[in-house]
Amino acid sequence: MQKAVDDLLHHYETGRVSRRDVVAMLAALAAAPSLPVLAQPTVLKAHTLNHASLIVSNVERSLKFYQNTFGLPVKSTGTGGANLAVGDQFIGVYQAGANSKAEINHVCFGLKDFDPQRTVRALEAAGLKAESRDRDGVTQVYTADPDNLRIQLQDVSFCGGSGALGNVCS
Numbered sequence: 001m002q003k004a005v006d007d008l009l010h011h012y013e014t015g016r017v018s019r020r021d022v023v024a025m026l027a028a029l030a031a032a033p034s035l036p037v038l039a040q041p042t043v044l045k046a047h048t049l050n051h052a053s054l055i056v057s058n059v060e061r062s063l064k065f066y067q068n069t070f071g072l073p074v075k076s077t078g079t080g081g082a083n084l085a086v087g088d089q090f091i092g093v094y095q096a097g098a099n100s101k102a103e104i105n106h107v108c109f110g111l112k113d114f115d116p117q118r119t120v121r122a123l124e125a126a127g128l129k130a131e132s133r134d135r136d137g138v139t140q141v142y143t144a145d146p147d148n149l150r151i152q153l154q155d156v157s158f159c160g161g162s163g164a165l166g167n168v169c170s
Contacts, residue, residue: 043126044119048110048156051083053092055105062093076160079136083160092160106142106150114155116141 012019056062059081066072072084072091081094096102111119116132116139123130123143131142141153 043122043128044109044111044153046109047112049089050108050110050152050154050156050158051090051092051160052107053094053105053152055094055096055100055103056081057096057102059093059095066091066093078160090160106152108152108154108158110156110158111153112156114153114158119153 012021054062063074063082063084066084067074070086072086075083075085075090077083078092078094081092083090083092092105094105119141120130120132123141128143133140133142138158143151143153145151
């Protein structure tokens with residue numbers, strides 16, 4: 001914050017900003033919430049928000065909605081649904097079970113040089129629960145945030161799908 005104030009005063013002294021601007025900017029700086037600073041190194045480094053997975057009541061209807069409304073092409077397919085491209089990332093749209101309700105099932109962060117066993121060990125060493133499972137030939141790692149919201153971790157190149165096609169994007 002000190003650097004911001006110094007820069008602001010320099011701009012005032014050189015005529016780039018007016019006294020009124022200085023007062024307004026100082027008031028904004030004083031009113032701005034302070035953000036917590038990470039006191040320790042992170043457990044893992046997320047490089048992308050890889051995808052979010054939706055559990056829906058009718059896959060065909062939902063796929064049609066997202067394709068027709070937002071122009072999202074199919075990126076890959078998996079058991080019970082498909083992944084629709086959103087830039088380099090995707091949104092998974094999968095069928096809910098008979099007694100399930102529609103929900104956002106999880107979000108996935110992409111990690112560089114993802115190794116499932118190393119990822120699980122890092123999470124557990126930090127005191128977090130971690131689960132590794134195989135889905136259609138692709139190893140997936142899950143943990144949860146403090147509110148028990150599911151977080152999936154994968155390689156940055158992961159694009160859904162199943163088996164050998166799990167990392168092949170269309």
